[in-house]
Amino acid sequence: MLRLFSNAKYDFIGVRTYAYGVTALILIPGLLFLLLKGLNYSIEFTGGTLLQIQSKKTVDVAHLREGLDREGIHGAEIQNFGAENEYVIRARVAKPGSDANDTQATANAVGHALDNVLGAGNYVVARTEAVGPKVGGELRQKAFLAIFLSFFAVLAYLAYRFEWRFGLAAIVATAHDILATIAFVGVLRLEMSLTVVAAVLSMVGYSLNDTIIIFDRVRENLHKHKHESFEQILNRSVNETLPRSILTHGTTLATLLALAIFGGEVIRPFALVMFFGVFVGTFSSIYIASPVLMAIEKRWPGPAARGHLASKKSTPPPPTGRKPQPVVR
């Protein structure tokens, strides 16, 4: 029987201070970066026009830009996409003088510019997206709403199945994951598109999944090992679920890697963000969720004062110094 990390006895909770340090090291620069440079929202959220074209010959990007400028579309982003002769053109500003929510004028102007520069028939439009700013604003609002409401739903469910302490700890860990992932998206200058939002949200699900599995073990061990301190129980639970964590994350990362490598340009951002999210989620389940649960438990002791009675006898009370607060909030 091949076993990895069986009977592991790492002191995960003991090193939580370092873990907080690592979190701060990742989050603070990441969030600063976000504050300074902001997110690179896709046109789905800002409104605008996107054209993915395949040209028969390669052209100078500057040429394309000139053509767009002539049509009154200034500051468009033009980039190579995949192959050499494939370009993606993003125009975020509407053609001057046209109703921005009526996407037609801008799309037509971009088409016109392409006809002029490349010659009609010399290129194929592989993909078009044109979104009015009104629709874009709605999408952004909906995405945030989805995240918020799902938070409450999860909190309610965990409060029902476990207790509110567990739910709160899980939410804190998840909020950490979201912040870290968005910072990741920002620092890598990935485009914040609907696909990436989907990736962030499924990462949330995944990270919650992970946290819950550890908490489930905590709940079980609280009943089984009444003589142990809460810290010991947390450590025991994380260690006991370690083989599962390694294997599951290993297979998930393998599938995501396959998606990132073979899935093509459209799906790659999704895979990348998820890939990072799985790392962060695993980290937070162990180093954020569990210590936060302990902090909550200390601040508002549970009904049975789990382990605390015993802890006075068997182990010295946890250090009473200033506890570093998790950076997330």
Add this chain to the structure above:
Amino acid sequence: MFATIRSRLILIAVLVVASVYFLFPRKVTIREPGPNGVMHDVEMTRVPLKRGLDLQGGMHLALELDQSKQVSADPKKDLDLALTVLRKRIDEFGVEEPVVQKVGDDRIVVELAGITDPARAKAIVQRSAFLEFKITDKIGSLEKALPAMDRTLRNLGIKGEPEPTKPSAVQQLLGGDSIRPGAKDSTPVGGKKPARAGTKDSARAPAPDTAATADTTPVAGGVLGGLVQPAGAGGVPGEYLVPEPAYARVDSLLSIPAVARQLPRGIVLRWSSAPSSVGVQPVRFLYALDDKSIVTGSNLVDAQAQLDPLTNGPIVTFELDRAGGRKFGEETGKHVGDYMAILLDGKVQGRPPVIQSRIGRNGQITLGGKTLQEAQDLALTLKAGALPIPLKIVEERQVGASLGSDSIHKGITAGLVGTALVVLIMIGYYRLSGLLAVAALGIYLLFTLGALSMIGATLTLPGLAGIVLSIGLTVDNNVLIFERMREELIHGKTVRLAVDEGFRHAMNAIVDSNVCMVLTALFLFQFGTGPVKGFAVTLILGIVASMITSIFVTRTFYMIWLQRRPAMSTLSI
């Protein structure tokens, strides 16, 4: 209830058969445009799993009422009306399983899979297709009103600026050039293109051309008097000529309220849909018409595109309903010898023909310089009815078919490689138990695809990602169970007991984690749009299928295994 292996196997068999049934290739009927552009039904056999627009190519449009020109009195009612009209048009357009639905209170979403000509589709969706028949004015109302109009303009401070009534040679060339692509253009933008060509010309026109003004001021230097010329003796009564370059300017002058008020009551002015040429000069016809329509398109029951046997140009023949036919007959009977203008969306089509005798229920519209396909599109929109208010496109996504199939190939490759990796890891780590898990994974995939096909969901690229993700979750469920069994075995339990305990203890974690995942996916479904929704649907179905397989199917495999080898003392895990 499902204590015995037998009853469990029966349930699994039922689920498998159901999934296979829903995935079984079946015959579907598709309307397709044939080589000559006429729709016909094609039958083909395929797996009934719909592919999304991003996988097979197609177009997604979100439309709203365009109230910039015409304000809707009852937007809700108008949107519902627009929805039914669009449904009829799209049904005729001939795409496989089109989506036309209302989203929210003010938006209509149209999804057309696999279309090859997005511009044509957009034209069909956006065209108002409001058909009217009006009698032209016989008594020269506009002619008489012109001096009053010019006086009004002068009082308003608008002077007869030097206007190029006779375009210079260069302008004639340019004008002639830009008419021709509009008229002959094979890219069917409907009637929009000529109109655009026209406005562009006139935008160029106001460049001062000093030479031309001298001979155009018979009506006391009036602006309009100089630009609007009656067609004269040979022309249609109520017909006026405006030089094409001055079209936009005259149009804007005529729409000044104080100017429009000079026109006698009951008379309206309408432009012709495309410029024509008289001699070498491109002109635009302006018509003074009776305000009252004889009949409108709402009385139409049928419209067909045909080729005129005389001119070989495309025409649209139409048939009116009984009431419309009666009214049409009465009115045309009264107006024998008069001229009747046919208006589509407020523009006069062709030159008004003379009414030779009482006309019944059938008539025809001659389309100058358009293709047969444009005529077909016009017939289609006329038959489906007019939009109460024009629509504007607020969101558009369009994916070419080659990009779509490229995405499928890549998605499948990624899926296969990912699955292969998972299979390798599972069998390598858990041996025989891993093999059971892989078998369960196969059943999971069958269930998920079957369920997707059953609810008629569309498979999109993010949807494929959702499936890949739920493969990971299925594996996770099995890993949870196996790890639990191993712990129990290490604690010295017998194989049978370890298996039971493993499933029992893992259950809580599986249920809790999966329910939380479904909860987040539900919110994604509720608040997501298009691609995100697809992701949420496959994720939800995938999680449910994954719970069924890992809790029920894998368990049954173990029961069979233990029954075959009751004395087994070590478990291959």
